[in-house]
Amino acid sequence: MKKISISTQAFPGPMPVAIVGAEVDGTPNYLAVAWITRVNFTPPMLGIALGKNHHTSKGIREHGEFSVSIPGVDLMKATDHVGLVSGSRIDKSGIFEPFYGELRHAPMVSECPLTMECRVVQTVDLPVNEFFIGEIVGVYTEQRFLSEGKPDMKRINPFVLSMPDNHYWSLGETIGRAWQSGTEFKP
Numbered sequence: 001m002k003k004i005s006i007s008t009q010a011f012p013g014p015m016p017v018a019i020v021g022a023e024v025d026g027t028p029n030y031l032a033v034a035w036i037t038r039v040n041f042t043p044p045m046l047g048i049a050l051g052k053n054h055h056t057s058k059g060i061r062e063h064g065e066f067s068v069s070i071p072g073v074d075l076m077k078a079t080d081h082v083g084l085v086s087g088s089r090i091d092k093s094g095i096f097e098p099f100y101g102e103l104r105h106a107p108m109v110s111e112c113p114l115t116m117e118c119r120v121v122q123t124v125d126l127p128v129n130e131f132f133i134g135e136i137v138g139v140y141t142e143q144r145f146l147s148e149g150k151p152d153m154k155r156i157n158p159f160v161l162s163m164p165d166n167h168y169w170s171l172g173e174t175i176g177r178a179w180q181s182g183t184e185f186k187p
């Protein structure tokens, strides 16, 4: 099969869409984030890559705390909105109902089915972005989003972003079990 070379502005695949919250100058602020990943097993840690000039980044630097809230598809437009406008120009504090766990400066989004609060343990300085690595110190959901005590993606109904075409997608059907389906593979 003939391969063609395309732009190096490439992405490995669909990315989970999250709302990151921080307190900036005493006010909750939120932005949409797709460059987010788990980076350590124990203790559990998450990494988020944020533009250095974002208003939210200022608050994370100030307090060393941030939240990650996973929106369902019903929050797609509100999530896109907090990814379009900056808290440096428009007050985004009233868009969601904030709640707090253990940390005092990591406002989580009540409307989201799954939320986490993180304490920054390391910051990696990159040319355009900062990669904030945070330890997850609290995770919150509601009984209706769990199955057998675990977050149920069908109930949470998250959405993902593809880049560079910039489309949101909902999840499809489950196609197998991880760390199990491979036992049926015949080389």
Ligand SMILES: Cc1cc2nc3c(=O)[nH]c(=O)nc-3n(C[C@H](O)[C@H](O)[C@H](O)COP(=O)(O)O)c2cc1C
Residues within 6 Å of the ligand: 017, 029, 030, 031, 032, 033, 034, 035, 036, 049, 050, 051, 053, 054, 055, 056, 057, 079, 080, 082, 083, 084, 085, 086, 087, 088, 161
């Ligand atoms: C779907 C989506 C995903 C985004 N992902 C990121 C991201 O991972 N990192 C980032 O720095 N900006 C990301 N952005 C852009 C910021 O959310 C956007 O610039 C926002 O207005 C910054 O807000 P702030 O200045 O109030 O922090 C994303 C925007 C959208 C719509």
